Amino acid sequence: DVKVTQSSRYLVKRTGEKVFLECVQDMDHENMFWYRQDPGLGLRLIYFSYDVKMKEKGDIPEGYSVSREKKERFSLILESASTNQTSMYLCATGPYQPQHFGDGTRLSIL
Amino acid sequence: DQQVKQNSPSLSVQEGRISILNCDYTNSMFDYFLWYKKYPAEGPTFLISISSIKDKNEDGRFTVFLNKSAKHLSLHIVPSQPGDSAVYFCAASGDGETSYDKVIFGPGTSLSVIP
Numbered sequence: 688d689v690k691v692t693q694s695s696r697y698l699v700k701r702t703g704e705k706v707f708l709e710c711v712q713d714m715d716h717e718n719m720f721w722y723r724q725d726p727g728l729g730l731r732l733i734y735f736s737y738d739v740k741m742k743e744k745g746d747i748p749e750g751y752s753v754s755r756e757k758k759e760r761f762s763l764i765l766e767s768a769s770t771n772q773t774s775m776y777l778c779a780t781g782p783y784q785p786q787h788f789g790d791g792t793r794l795s796i797l
Numbered sequence: 798d799q800q801v802k803q804n805s806p807s808l809s810v811q812e813g814r815i816s817i818l819n820c821d822y823t824n825s826m827f828d829y830f831l832w833y834k835k836y837p838a839e840g841p842t843f844l845i846s847i848s849s850i851k852d853k854n855e856d857g858r859f860t861v862f863l864n865k866s867a868k869h870l871s872l873h874i875v876p877s878q879p880g881d882s883a884v885y886f887c888a889a890s891g892d893g894e895t896s897y898d899k900v901i902f903g904p905g906t907s908l909s910v911i912p
Contacts, residue, residue, distance in 0.1 A: 730902040
């Protein structure tokens, strides 16, 4: 069974802090994704990576960056957290489209 | 403007009956469609997909129908079971504008199956 592990289920941070969300997959997939889920908006793609050190911006990359130094690990970075980044963050992986998701990180920015 | 729409935020169905979840899209370039299911406090799980060259795909109790001319797809669950109660996301890919298979999600429909 594919496992996508996100480092934290719940996280509370303050505005202006630099925040790191980590994701690890065990299936050796090239593609990894970061989404945020907000009520009424579904899942929106923040960043996508198709190989180590390779990344593409998604629909809402502003205020975020990513790092993929190893194939199994994909990190999402909030450079300077703001209250409008309070959300559920979901990491996913798959051979093509996102097929396997982590359980999400509920991030609150105070 | 949302390219993938699920106009029913919620749906209630009696156990054993059919659940029909609907999805509409606006971009005629989409060529692959997916349905995901999400329980509270868990990530979405991939459920079923359909390519634009087909009009129907079946997997056990789940069937997805695609009507390309109407830009409409639906997910049928027969018979519905209480364990099917979840949020269902419709998604589409292949918009023709990006170099990779970007998947665009709808806002989701919350299904409640009443015992």
